[in-house]
Amino acid sequence: MKTSEYLVLAIFVVAGLISLIAAIFNFDWYFQSRKASTFVNWFGRNGARVFYGLLGLALITAGILFLLYGYR
Numbered sequence: 001m002k003t004s005e006y007l008v009l010a011i012f013v014v015a016g017l018i019s020l021i022a023a024i025f026n027f028d029w030y031f032q033s034r035k036a037s038t039f040v041n042w043f044g045r046n047g048a049r050v051f052y053g054l055l056g057l058a059l060i061t062a063g064i065l066f067l068l069y070g071y072r
Helices: 003-025 034-069
Strands: none
Touching (some): 003 034
């Protein structure tokens, strides 16, 4: 893999970690942002936390799996 591919995978993992940590600790700065407020309005605060927690897990999983197995 090229260096740029590793960078993209690292961004996936870091974004997933931020999303997961924000969902676990219920950070106001995260859930009051303009983009997250859409999901808060749709699902409520706890529903948005579940959504962003699952999104974080998916991003982390995708980053790790692509790192291990590549783009076959």
